[in-house]
Amino acid sequence: MKTTAFTPDSRLRDVLAHPVGNDVVTKVLLQLGAPEWVVLNPVVASLRLKALPGLSRGLVDRRFVDDLARFLNQHPDRPGDSSGEPERLWWKQAVVYQIYPRTFCDSNGDGIGDLPGILSKLDWLQELGVDVVWLSPVYDSPGDDNGYDIRDYQSVLKEFGTLEDLDSLTHALHERGMKLILDLVINHTSDEHRWFQQALAEPQSPYREYYHLREGAAADGPPNNWTSFFGGSAWRHFPEAKTAGGQGLWGLHLFSSKQMDLNWESSAMRADVYQMVRWWLARGIDGFRLDVINQISKQPGLPDGSPTIGAMMGYTGIEHYFYGPRLHEHLKELRREAWDGHDVMAVGETPGPGLQMSRLLTASERRELDLVFNFDHLENPGKVRFDTYRYNLRFLARQWSRWQLGLGNNAWNSLFLENHDNPRMVSKVEPELTHREDIARLLGLFQLTLRGTPFLFQGQELGMANTVFTSLDQVKDIESRNKYAELLPQVGHEKALQALNSGSRDHGRVPLPWNEETNSVREFFRRVIALRREHLALVYGPFVPLTRPGSNVFVYQREAEGEAWVVVLNLTGKPQPRPRLPGGLKLVLASPSATSRLPAWAAELWGPVGLTNSPD
Numbered sequence: 093m094k095t096t097a098f099t100p101d102s103r104l105r106d107v108l109a110h111p112v113g114n115d116v117v118t119k120v121l122l123q124l125g126a127p128e129w130v131v132l133n134p135v136v137a138s139l140r141l142k143a144l145p146g147l148s149r150g151l152v153d154r155r156f157v158d159d160l161a162r163f164l165n166q167h168p169d170r171p172g173d174s175s176g177e178p179e180r181l182w183w184k185q186a187v188v189y190q191i192y193p194r195t196f197c198d199s200n201g202d203g204i205g206d207l208p209g210i211l212s213k214l215d216w217l218q219e220l221g222v223d224v225v226w227l228s229p230v231y232d233s234p235g236d237d238n239g240y241d242i243r244d245y246q247s248v249l250k251e252f253g254t255l256e257d258l259d260s261l262t263h264a265l266h267e268r269g270m271k272l273i274l275d276l277v278i279n280h281t282s283d284e285h286r287w288f289q290q291a292l293a294e295p296q297s298p299y300r301e302y303y304h305l306r307e308g309a310a311a312d313g314p315p316n317n318w319t320s321f322f323g324g325s326a327w328r329h330f331p332e333a334k335t336a337g338g339q340g341l342w343g344l345h346l347f348s349s350k351q352m353d354l355n356w357e358s359s360a361m362r363a364d365v366y367q368m369v370r371w372w373l374a375r376g377i378d379g380f381r382l383d384v385i386n387q388i389s390k391q392p393g394l395p396d397g398s399p400t401i402g403a404m405m406g407y408t409g410i411e412h413y414f415y416g417p418r419l420h421e422h423l424k425e426l427r428r429e430a431w432d433g434h435d436v437m438a439v440g441e442t443p444g445p446g447l448q449m450s451r452l453l454t455a456s457e458r459r460e461l462d463l464v465f466n467f468d469h470l471e472n473p474g475k476v477r478f479d480t481y482r483y484n485l486r487f488l489a490r491q492w493s494r495w496q497l498g499l500g501n502n503a504w505n506s507l508f509l510e511n512h513d514n515p516r517m518v519s520k521v522e523p524e525l526t527h528r529e530d531i532a533r534l535l536g537l538f539q540l541t542l543r544g545t546p547f548l549f550q551g552q553e554l555g556m557a558n559t560v561f562t563s564l565d566q567v568k569d570i571e572s573r574n575k576y577a578e579l580l581p582q583v584g585h586e587k588a589l590q591a592l593n594s595g596s597r598d599h600g601r602v603p604l605p606w607n608e609e610t611n612s613v614r615e616f617f618r619r620v621i622a623l624r625r626e627h628l629a630l631v632y633g634p635f636v637p638l639t640r641p642g643s644n645v646f647v648y649q650r651e652a653e654g655e656a657w658v659v660v661l662n663l664t665g666k667p668q669p670r671p672r673l674p675g676g677l678k679l680v681l682a683s684p685s686a687t688s689r690l691p692a693w694a695a696e697l698w699g700p701v702g703l704t705n706s707p708d
């Protein structure tokens with residue numbers, strides 16, 4: 093283990109051997125669309141950190157080098173031994189289904205999905221084979237960011253129903269042997285939360301330290317140069333706040349100006365959060381999806397962000413909070429104080445951290461999170477969500493393979509392609525949608541036959557595609573609307589609307605079309621899930637690629653307890669020659685029907701010849 097401090101004179105080899113360094117360099121390469129072999133090149137590895145500005149042709153500067161060295165020194169942890177057998181746990185064997193309550197099912201015809209609506213569809217979810225339901229926020233909220241701005245953690249939004257409705261849902265799920273996890277949004281609260289209101293009202297308020305608040309006049313400008321994920325400065329001025337100097341307060345918000353970041357340096361704030369979590373566990377909740385949980389620890393003093401990183405990543409300041417100095421410490425405390433002794437599932441939403449940081453966040457012996465959502469597979473290298481392009485699935489195979497092979501047996505992976513923050517994957521792969529159902533099935537088979545816990549997003553199992561937005565008033569999401577306002581003067585209406593059609597979060601937020609027709613995509617998902625439930629090789633078996641990840645036809649094997657399964661995917665829209673497969677296999681599922689050549693977008697599951705039980 094290397095103990096010497098990192099400096100600009102450190103070798104790139106040592107930086108790459110450091111988990112955090114490895115992730116940062118990989119991320120920069122992905123962002124720049126550079127090939128991965130660059131860092132594997134031994135000549136490159138022997139160069140010094142300070143050579144990066146030259147190597148990247150000025151894309152990163154000397155300040156980046158200094159920041160990176162400091163960052164590495166701040167994070168000395170290394171992943172532990174990962175060679176044992178993966179421990180068998182319910183949440184590893186589960187298939188999770190994400191519900192966006194507002195648009196899932198409306199029971200009373202007011203146009204807004206609600207809890208009784210969800211309750212009425214549990215049989216339908218159980219038939220699909222879902223084990224766990226994750227609800228996006230259902231708490232009381234003014235709705236500036238559709239519920240991710242919480243006004244009261246311990247009550248339910250009126251439009252969705254009551255606390256009793258939520259209890260009934262928990263109960264009904266448990267009766268079916270299913271579980272419920274809630275969205276836990278504890279990086280920020282609404283500005284209408286009583287903690288924030290009291291912090292504004294009273295200079296001596298104990299709640300003032302719950303947030304990142306700085307005294308100063310509006311004219312002084314924001315305390316630092318950080319930008320919000322939803323556009324503009326990450327600071328809002330509150331002239332109405334009572335202060336000694338009478339100039340008001342500046343408050344930090346990484347998301348909308350009504351989502352105020354909580355200050356995790358405050359132990360009183362943390363204690364209140366843990367108490368709230370225990371209150372939910374006492375009501376029978378089985379776990380949490382922790383919203384932007386990697387961003388809770390901010391660099392003390394909140395220093396300015398690097399303009400280089402800001403330009404490269406699109407947001408200024410991220411290096412001071414996406415993997416903050418006390419992140420691991422806070423997560424350990426959260427687990428210990430809020431849910432030790434309860435058999436919960438804790439999945440962190442972690443935009444930013446790569447593979448090695450994710451190992452540190454999820455290795456079971458570290459007692460932090462159980463699994464995390466990483467987003468690096470959602471866009472092709474060098475692309476961002478609002479770009480209009482055709483997503484190449486060979487990249488997905490490369491990216492997922494890297495994670496399958498690199499995570500180790502002491503950590504666990506989440507497997508997802510869609511959520512309420514992203515467009516529909518079928519539309520990204522083939523915007524014309526001529527093979528919509530085939531692609532939806534291919535994506536489903538891929539996602540459901542890797543090692544990890546699959547998270548399906550509502551409508552994915554129906555093969556839903558993007559909506560076509562023809563005017564701005566069809567777009568509701570705050571991020572999209574701000575994006576449009578930002579783009580309009582630069583590129584004009586047509587192109588700004590085009591960007592929303594490519595990347596708007598609203599694609600995942602349109603109402604589900606409920607009809608009783610048999611859906612062939614859903615039927616295929618149901619069969620794969622049933623097989624996965626029956627054959628634990630598909631859950632725990634090591635992942636072994638049989639073709640090069642990145643080739644047109646991707647073949648991989650999952651094997652455990654003497655039972656081997658092989659998945660064959662044609663990642664292109666053209667028929668391909670059939671790959672040679674190992675012996676002793678029979679075709680169990682095929683989409684579309686198997687032919688002598690592999691059809692375009694073919695997805696096939698091959699199982700043991702002796703397999704007797706059929707998936708129906």
Ligand code: TEU
Pocket residue numbers: 237240241277321322347383384441443512513571597
């Ligand atoms: O999202 C966090 C996040 O970083 C994104 O996926 C986000 O939508 C995008 O990057 C913004 O540019 C979580 C929630 O899933 C999202 O719906 C919330 O808006 C956000 O946190 C704030 O709570």
Ligand code: CA
Pocket residue numbers: 198199200201202203204205206251
């Ligand atoms: Ca309703």
